[in-house]
Amino acid sequence: MGDPYFPYAGNGGYDVQHYDLDLTYTPPDAAPAPIIGQLEGVATIELVATEDLDRFNLDLRGMDVQSVTVNGKQVPEVAPPAAGQEVDGRAYWHVQDADARVWELTIQPRPKLKAGRSATVVIAYGGETTRPTDIEGALYGWVTTRDGAMVVGEPEGNMTWYPVSDHPTDKATYSFEITVPEGKAAVANGLQPRRPKTRGGWTTWYWDAPDPQASYLATASVGDFELRHSRTNDGLPIVDAVDRDLTDAQRATTDASLALQPEMIDLFESYFGRYPFNSFGAIVDDDSVGYALETQTRPVYSRQASEGTVAHELVHQWFGNAVSPSRWQDIWLNEGWATYAEWLWSEESGGDSAQTSFEGIMAIPADDDFWDLAIADPGPFGLFLGGVYDRGAATLHALRVKVGDEAFFAASQEWLVRYDDSTGTTEDFEAVFEEVSGQDLDAFFDVW
Numbered sequence: 244m245g246d247p248y249f250p251y252a253g254n255g256g257y258d259v260q261h262y263d264l265d266l267t268y269t270p271p272d273a274a275p276a277p278i279i280g281q282l283e284g285v286a287t288i289e290l291v292a293t294e295d296l297d298r299f300n301l302d303l304r305g306m307d308v309q310s311v312t313v314n315g316k317q318v319p320e321v322a323p324p325a326a327g328q329e330v331d332g333r334a335y336w337h338v339q340d341a342d343a344r345v346w347e348l349t350i351q352p353r354p355k356l357k358a359g360r361s362a363t364v365v366i367a368y369g370g371e372t373t374r375p376t377d378i379e380g381a382l383y384g385w386v387t388t389r390d391g392a393m394v395v396g397e398p399e400g401n402m403t404w405y406p407v408s409d410h411p412t413d414k415a416t417y418s419f420e421i422t423v424p425e426g427k428a429a430v431a432n433g434l435q436p437r438r439p440k441t442r443g444g445w446t447t448w449y450w451d452a453p454d455p456q457a458s459y460l461a462t463a464s465v466g467d468f469e470l471r472h473s474r475t476n477d478g479l480p481i482v483d484a485v486d487r488d489l490t491d492a493q494r495a496t497t498d499a500s501l502a503l504q505p506e507m508i509d510l511f512e513s514y515f516g517r518y519p520f521n522s523f524g525a526i527v528d529d530d531s532v533g534y535a536l537e538t539q540t541r542p543v544y545s546r547q548a549s550e551g552t553v554a555h556e557l558v559h560q561w562f563g564n565a566v567s568p569s570r571w572q573d574i575w576l577n578e579g580w581a582t583y584a585e586w587l588w589s590e591e592s593g594g595d596s597a598q599t600s601f602e603g604i605m606a607i608p609a610d611d612d613f614w615d616l617a618i619a620d621p622g623p624f625g626l627f628l629g630g631v632y633d634r635g636a637a638t639l640h641a642l643r644v645k646v647g648d649e650a651f652f653a654a655s656q657e658w659l660v661r662y663d664d665s666t667g668t669t670e671d672f673e674a675v676f677e678e679v680s681g682q683d684l685d686a687f688f689d690v691w
């Protein structure tokens with residue numbers, strides 16, 4: 244897609260409509276066996292060509308491709324050509340390294356795809372699963388755990404478990420059929436269209452996510468989860484998957500935080516309008532990737548879900564998920580809002596007010612290098628730096644003070660309506676706030 248931070252993630256020339264992922268997963272054996280799992284997948288991808296396509300790519304990392312069909316026709320594999328060489332005009336697929344972390348699955352279908360036409364691409368693939376790391380060395384993607392897998396793909400880690408156009412600008416709907424050893428639970432985005440089915444020692448779990456999602460927000464986590472189903476007063480389904488092996492202290496913290504989800508949804512709906520998806524809930528794993536992720540409708544938490552983190556991941560459903568960043572440099576639009584939500588929740592629940600939290604940030608001395616980062620362009624190694632989160636939140640609070648509560652919340656809701664199921668940039672964000680407030684905000688955004 245040519246994102247300046249992750250140029251090989253995502254692909255042009257088409258727009259994915261739907262991923263149907265049929266997965267079979269065998270977790271690692273008991274210790275001392277290595278922490279390696281086995282994944283077999285069939286991905287059925289519905290896409291629309293956005294231009295006449297001679298060939299196109301999908302991203303995949305660490306998996307072997309077994310077969311490819313396009314519109315039901317088998318596409319044969321060829322060896323990747325040497326640099327500067329072309330394969331001839333027949334149908335083919337091959338896999339080539341783009342860089343250390345991205346492999347490109349190139350598919351040349353025949354007949355060619357015509358602009359505006361849809362196509363169904365079926366890819367059978369599989370391989371050993373490990374514990375992939377991102378550009379900074381943090382675990383992400385299909386993170387194999389002793390009892391299953393914690394699946395958290397931000398920013399471009401989900402190509403470790405299915406062929407994908409791995410960039411937020413190509414949102415799609417998802418459906419999942421995940422087969423795991425009996426006793427394990429597989430938990431993905433959205434709702435279960437039917438009960439799990441067990442046969443011959445294997446259980447298949449079904450999940451449907453009918454709201455478009457950015458690729459980094461897909462999950463299909465596997466573990467020794469207990470599933471709990473409930474509803475908010477408004478009838479929104481909540482599905483929580485809580486690891487049976489949490490410690491008593493982790494479980495107590497988690498249970499107390501998750502019990503607050505309906506109340507948090509009420510608060511944030513009052514600020515930001517209707518909750519954007521068909522369900523919410525949590526996946527709380529006794530393993531840890533070192534952070535939580537706002538996977539759509541169903542955030543993943545490491546070891547426990549604390550109250551502030553639940554508020555944080557919940558507000559990402561509006562800011563980050565319903566409206567996603569157009570470029571990874573716009574990450575402050577996710578993390579600033581989610582951090583601001585923690586401030587709002589604290590204020591609501593009798594802790595520090597948002598103003599007090601803001602003053603805490605402003606008390607950091609001006610010569611501290613905390614202030615050096617350009618938060619709307621933190622660089623690919625800076626996506627998750629404290630400044631993106633805390634200065635992002637401080638920027639929003641300062642903006643609220645500058646334009647006043649009425650314009651601030653009206654503009655926030657306008658942003659969410661205008662870019663719903665889509666993406667926006669920092670420039671788009673400034674434009675909405677200028678339009679709604681009637682103020683020139685160039686100087687404000689330059690300073691902040």
Ligand code: ARG
Binds near residue numbers: 381383578581
């Ligand atoms: N977006 C996540 C959150 O703020 C954090 C993801 C951190 N990812 C990472 N690779 N370090 O909840």
Ligand code: ZN
Binds near residue numbers: 537577578
């Ligand atoms: Zn966040």
